Amino acid sequence: MAAELMWLKYFLQELGFPISQRMQMFCDNQAAIYIASNPVFHERTKHIEVDWHFVRDAVLNKLIVTPFVPSTGQLGDVFTKPLFGPTFRNGCFKLGMGDLKIHLFMLKFWAGFAMPYFMRSLQAKFLAVLVIIPWTLDFVVHDYVLMPFLDRYVKTVPLAAQLLDVRRPQKLEMVKALKDERARFRFEVEIGKSPPLSDEEVWLELRHKALELRDEWRLENRRTFANIWSDMVFGISLFILLYFNQSKVALLKFTGYKILNNMSDTGKAFLIILVTDIFLGYHSESGWQTLLEVIVEHYGLEIDPSVITIFVCLVPVIIDACVKLWLFKFLPRLSPKVANIFREMKRH
Template sequence: MSEQDWEAWEGINVADLDDLSEIAQLRDQVIERRRSRAGKRRKVRDEYIRPIVDAEGILNRLAVDEGEVEERVFTEAITNQYESREAVKFAGVLLAIPLAIGFGVSRAIAQPLWSYAERLDPAAFAATDNQKVEGAHELHIEELRLRMQASLGQAPPLTDEQVYEHLHHTALHLNEEFKEANKRAMLNVVSDTTSGTVFFIMLWRQTVQRQILFRTIGRIFTGLSDTAKAFLIILITDILLGYHSEEGWTATLRLFSGHYGLEAEDEALKIFVATVPVFFDSLFKVWIFIGLNKQDPAAAVTLKQMDRH
């Protein structure tokens, strides 16, 4: 296994790690090797700094030359540093480019189209029935506010015609707000759809960068202590299906639906909260238990004990 991971090692002289020039040369060689292999690596990671978990790990620590082991550890550190830097760059690009393209498409293409459609049909983005009910509720509150101020002497008394005129202007203002909200919701659909499409295309095409990013995330997670891993896993699962998670899911779904101009029905919300979080929670726990049992049995035992309590 270690020979497969370090198959490009043969033929390289052991460097003197006390010589700064040789260290710099070794660093350049490692980075150039990573680039020439397009970031690809074998399955075994950090062979000489992982715990002794099997016979081959013990053999590697007993039978390998000390200088070669020291240089391999140094090389592995350089490789991890290089991959971490590349992962941060790719993550930044993966977030910035889709957002920029989605924003540009929605403002440069969709927004002029919406304005043109509104000129052709003034009712293209008319208020929905739920918005009309919300507007009627706000008008009722405004009318009560006017009458309360007049009753307290804080405003001059208004006739029914004056109250109607004021409410009429308020209704026109609310109607314009609802139309603008509907236009923004359509822009959000275009922007988010474009950004999501670009995101998945980049993630699908950039195979090497994707592998480096996932390896870096996995290395960060596996580098945590057993207690930290168990705490993080239980925290996530409790957020998905905890005592107060129903309110969190409901608020999130209402914000999500409002972002796209949709109306969240109470029955649909209840069915979603009763099924989807439970499925995610079970799937997440099974996936984590399987992964930890393969890679870190001690962490899996700690997680089971914490989850039981």
């Protein structure tokens, strides 16, 4: 390799294109780099053949330089070594290698050909798989694995029963519900809907209601605990599907880019305004608060309302600032016409 680089340098020099900079010969072996850069003789270099000293002389004469490149960036390993999947795909991507069918389809598609039927069906099937399989696993794991397991586990393990027992905010809700129940008894007696009840009968009714509320809250705590693990199964299954079907994911991304590119400039500006107004508009504060309350209730988290208020006051504002920076600094470079239409639509 060093000899070929030297030959190319002298050849270009004879053609009238002198190269003053040192040529780079990347190497993923740090020991070889140190030996080539250090002329000191030691035991490990006494058996190196004489022709290999040519590289050291070229380095010392400042003709070539041997920068280090990690094994993950050594593209030649794609042809010489059995690499792991991500490293192999990354090397193929850098070399411009990929699935021939997808590349041919992209070339035809950009040339103006209609999308073949099998490509549309392939994308539809893959989208259906992305939706159906994770949701099915989530449902099966939640209702048929975790919930029956937790029902038996709580009855046999006291520590689990204590962890999933009624919490303090839930007890306050129970007290409020019992007060409403007592008030309902009094109101029905006053309007003549039910006969007067003795103190013992009222106590029994309230006790029965309290036990019902306790069982409901315990079941709700088991559900929220199962939601955490079932959602983890959902995320892992979705990640596995995306990871092992990267060619189909690339095809979906390409189709999305094609749809965006085929949109008119007015449509792109309208889409930007629609998305920003939904998530960062005047009424988006209530939407963010409702979304956070749904997430908190789904996972059974005990979060103070002030934390939600602080989050709503900070995060959408930061996102809004980043979006405005992109709109006014980078959008005019990407598409000046879309930027002008966007300004006109916002002005009116």
